[in-house]
Amino acid sequence: MTLLTRIAPQLIALAALIALVSLFFPGFLAVDVSGGRLVGPVIDVLKRGAPVALLAVGMTLVIATRGIDLSVGAIMAICGAAAALSISSGLGLVPALLVALAAGAVAGLWNGVLVAVVGIQPFVATLILMTMGRGVAQLITEGRILTFSDPGFAWLGSGVLLGLPVPTWIWILTAAAVGLAVRRTALGLLIESVGVNRRASALAGVNATLLLIAVYVLSGLCAALAGIVETADIRGADANNAGLWLELDAILAVVIGGNSLMGGRFSIVASILGALIIQTIGTGILLAGFPSEYNLVIKAALVLIILVLQSPRIAAEWNLWRESHRVQPRERRRT
Amino acid sequence: MLLSIRSLTKVFPGTLALDGVDLDIAAGEIHALLGENGAGKSTLIKCLTGAYQRDGGAITLDGAPIDPKSTGQAQELGIGTVYQEVNLLPNLPVAQNLMFGREPRRFGLIDSRRTRAEAEAMLRQYGLGIDVGRDLGTYSVAIQQIVAIARAVSLSGKVLILDEPTASLDRREVEMVFDVVRDLRDRGLGIIFVSHFLDQVFELTDRVTILRNGRKIVTERTANLDRMSLIEHMLGRALEHEVTGTATDGEIKAPMLQFDGIGRAGVIQPFDLTVGQGEVVGLAGLLGSGRTETAEMLFGLRQSQDGQARDADGPLDLRNPRAAIGAGFGFAPEDRKTDGIVASLSIRENIILGLQARRGWSRPIPRAEQNRLADDYIRKLDIRTSDREKPIGELSGGNQQKAVLARWLAMNPRFLILDEPTRGIDVGAHAEILRLIEDLTAQGMSVLIISSEIDELVAVADRVIVLRDRRHVAELTGAEVTGDRIMRAIAADDEAAA
Ligand SMILES: Nc1ncnc2c1ncn2[C@@H]1O[C@H](COP(=O)(O)OP(=O)(O)OP(=O)(O)O)[C@@H](O)[C@H]1O
Ligand SMILES: [Mg+2]
Numbered sequence: 103m104t105l106l107t108r109i110a111p112q113l114i115a116l117a118a119l120i121a122l123v124s125l126f127f128p129g130f131l132a133v134d135v136s137g138g139r140l141v142g143p144v145i146d147v148l149k150r151g152a153p154v155a156l157l158a159v160g161m162t163l164v165i166a167t168r169g170i171d172l173s174v175g176a177i178m179a180i181c182g183a184a185a186a187l188s189i190s191s192g193l194g195l196v197p198a199l200l201v202a203l204a205a206g207a208v209a210g211l212w213n214g215v216l217v218a219v220v221g222i223q224p225f226v227a228t229l230i231l232m233t234m235g236r237g238v239a240q241l242i243t244e245g246r247i248l249t250f251s252d253p254g255f256a257w258l259g260s261g262v263l264l265g266l267p268v269p270t271w272i273w274i275l276t277a278a279a280v281g282l283a284v285r286r287t288a289l290g291l292l293i294e295s296v297g298v299n300r301r302a303s304a305l306a307g308v309n310a311t312l313l314l315i316a317v318y319v320l321s322g323l324c325a326a327l328a329g330i331v332e333t334a335d336i337r338g339a340d341a342n343n344a345g346l347w348l349e350l351d352a353i354l355a356v357v358i359g360g361n362s363l364m365g366g367r368f369s370i371v372a373s374i375l376g377a378l379i380i381q382t383i384g385t386g387i388l389l390a391g392f393p394s395e396y397n398l399v400i401k402a403a404l405v406l407i408i409l410v411l412q413s414p415r416i417a418a419e420w421n422l423w424r425e426s427h428r429v430q431p432r433e434r435r436r437t
Numbered sequence: 438m439l440l441s442i443r444s445l446t447k448v449f450p451g452t453l454a455l456d457g458v459d460l461d462i463a464a465g466e467i468h469a470l471l472g473e474n475g476a477g478k479s480t481l482i483k484c485l486t487g488a489y490q491r492d493g494g495a496i497t498l499d500g501a502p503i504d505p506k507s508t509g510q511a512q513e514l515g516i517g518t519v520y521q522e523v524n525l526l527p528n529l530p531v532a533q534n535l536m537f538g539r540e541p542r543r544f545g546l547i548d549s550r551r552t553r554a555e556a557e558a559m560l561r562q563y564g565l566g567i568d569v570g571r572d573l574g575t576y577s578v579a580i581q582q583i584v585a586i587a588r589a590v591s592l593s594g595k596v597l598i599l600d601e602p603t604a605s606l607d608r609r610e611v612e613m614v615f616d617v618v619r620d621l622r623d624r625g626l627g628i629i630f631v632s633h634f635l636d637q638v639f640e641l642t643d644r645v646t647i648l649r650n651g652r653k654i655v656t657e658r659t660a661n662l663d664r665m666s667l668i669e670h671m672l673g674r675a676l677e678h679e680v681t682g683t684a685t686d687g688e689i690k691a692p693m694l695q696f697d698g699i700g701r702a703g704v705i706q707p708f709d710l711t712v713g714q715g716e717v718v719g720l721a722g723l724l725g726s727g728r729t730e731t732a733e734m735l736f737g738l739r740q741s742q743d744g745q746a747r748d749a750d751g752p753l754d755l756r757n758p759r760a761a762i763g764a765g766f767g768f769a770p771e772d773r774k775t776d777g778i779v780a781s782l783s784i785r786e787n788i789i790l791g792l793q794a795r796r797g798w799s800r801p802i803p804r805a806e807q808n809r810l811a812d813d814y815i816r817k818l819d820i821r822t823s824d825r826e827k828p829i830g831e832l833s834g835g836n837q838q839k840a841v842l843a844r845w846l847a848m849n850p851r852f853l854i855l856d857e858p859t860r861g862i863d864v865g866a867h868a869e870i871l872r873l874i875e876d877l878t879a880q881g882m883s884v885l886i887i888s889s890e891i892d893e894l895v896a897v898a899d900r901v902i903v904l905r906d907r908r909h910v911a912e913l914t915g916a917e918v919t920g921d922r923i924m925r926a927i928a929a930d931d932e933a934a935a
Contacts (some may be wrong), residue, residue, distance in 0.1 A: 286801070287798050287799050287800075287801055288793045288796075288797075288798045288799075288800070288801040288802070289798045291782075291786055291790075291793065291801075292793070292794065292798055294779075294782060295779045295782060295786070295790055298779045298780060298781050298782060299775075299778070299779045299780065301775060301776055302775070302776050302777055302778060302779055303779060303790070303794075304758060304759075305738070305758050305768065305770060305776055305777075306758075306790045306791040306794055306844060307758060307759050307762040307791050307794035307795055308790070308794040309759060309794070366781045366782070367781065
């Protein structure tokens, strides 16, 4: 299957959604240039979708191993708080970023060890950090909203590079780097194989334990990046609200991307499109001017429609219908 | 006719799995359904039981057309099925397994006393006087298989389908199951029996239908066929040389691997084992005698408490399967579904998986090389598939087995452990695989083969080790490797074991 046929459903969903939003808000696709930067609703989607897109990259791999990572929202809060604290205690930009990334990696390692070594089910294992992580973040910020004024750090959240918002570059580069890393090496195959049948893979010599840990660490790193972007954008670390419920959007993005929760075959590009679909819905509802109390209901309804249209069952029915409407050449099997 | 199938057709993408098949099953007959791996036997059965929807043709049961949409519906109509792998719940008592879903109730609650009584009465019809309160898993596979049959018959009661039901039974257990099946025939059931064991077909069945490439080749009374013509109908050609029990020359091979005192309390009593270069060592014994455990211990899947493995260069590290693979070992496990195939990945990916894992993630095998390897083994092992990119889970059972075997052959280990390598494999491929083993050992590979088919051991093994009650109890070499000697050693005949 080529990449294009794989992501066709997501592309179609996105296009249909854009058409729908444009009905209510005709200027949705308009992009202007002002002061060396592109501005417009689409650019806004590309920027504000950054946290979920980043989380979706890591989540895709976790789900490919038949796992789930519920803790990414909490990890965002921890890493945002760690970065903000480091910056405000005068540590400098690069060390502060490294501290935040390290925090994400450690959090992922914790999850990975619980899942791969201790053998706790991923849902439960990451639930622990989901609950605990926000507490850790509150301890770091001592319950306050930690604000800072470091222009370099703030640039990561609201700066512009070559016309595009910096957060957009961050998710594009992250997704491209991870995508290339798994497809240009054998990692993708090994991850899929562990997701489908860990026992058989281990028997064939695949280091399933290490691979699982690595995948959760990567998810932690992606969450750290998302936390950095969000903290930089609002110039402050809010342990209570940073990344709140975003784990659910990330999982949704992966599912809209057509990746099975039962593990196996995955597509990072499709998950990214899923994240953009979610963000387009969010931005579109705002722009279309619906009262905000409708937001969640409309979002849920749209997501449901997309998922129903993508479901294998509907796809099978659709294929059946198509086949029955066309004279089918009798195929002879190879023997 | 009890059951009539007319021009049954089933199409999968790229494969015409069933091509206008006719089949009649009379009440009170046992009808064998035979064919090569991938001939369409399981597909036909799944169309009958509603697991698949047919693309064409008609099925009538007792003269009325039927079109089951699910296995539940097929059961209600009277068609029950027992699969090769017992699909009951081993952790539940026998009684619950038998009565599950229709337990007698009192005041809306399950009446466990009556459940047990009814279960006991049911099993007594099969001559089975076991404690139905005990968990199913504590009984032998044969008894589990009979419980599965009893459940299927009590639910349905007109047609009973047995898809390779004897693959993991030993001879005595097979007899036990056969008695039950014959009794059911005499009670007027129509029975479809799928098997690759031709001896059992001749022993048990009244008529035979042979499929090849999704087409019906012939239906005939079993008594009118001999083994040769049966095989010719199945393969579409004569089998050059069928595997028979020829004793091997018994020449001593230079020792390559030495295992001393490998074992673990409660799993397998410590044993010593020397494997020569190019030697085939067979492991014989009943189910549960410790054969698989021995293999798992040698491959680092279970830890030995004590003891040591060494080759000419010194001690070997067999901590885990990865380490064992590093030492040049390979292990094709018995249960291909849970331990072998990675179902939704392609045949190509399944074949190169082990090789890739050994090379490490950072050095992907070039795609052209992967294709070459996959095509090579698809041809060598005659894996029936429309192409190498088909998910391995969509292959027929026997062809999945061949693909798992290919994974290990592609790694070219110096010591290959094969646990029931030919289970579910047709006569043609069976001979092919045994010949392949001979070729490989001629090139210096050593093989440890576990098999319940004694003829197979006699045919390939230079030496046979017999296990009983988790102990290595006898070792037969060279001219001693005969079916008779092995059987006697298995059956605890002290004379043979001495
Ligand atoms: N779910 C499926 N999707 C696609 N192809 C399938 C599927 N199931 C079976 N086939 C194909 O249909 C053909 C018949 O397979 P089937 O399982 O009926 O063979 P079989 O006679 O039972 O063989 P075996 O002796 O190996 O069990 C094979 O070529 C197989 O690859
Ligand atoms: Mg089959």
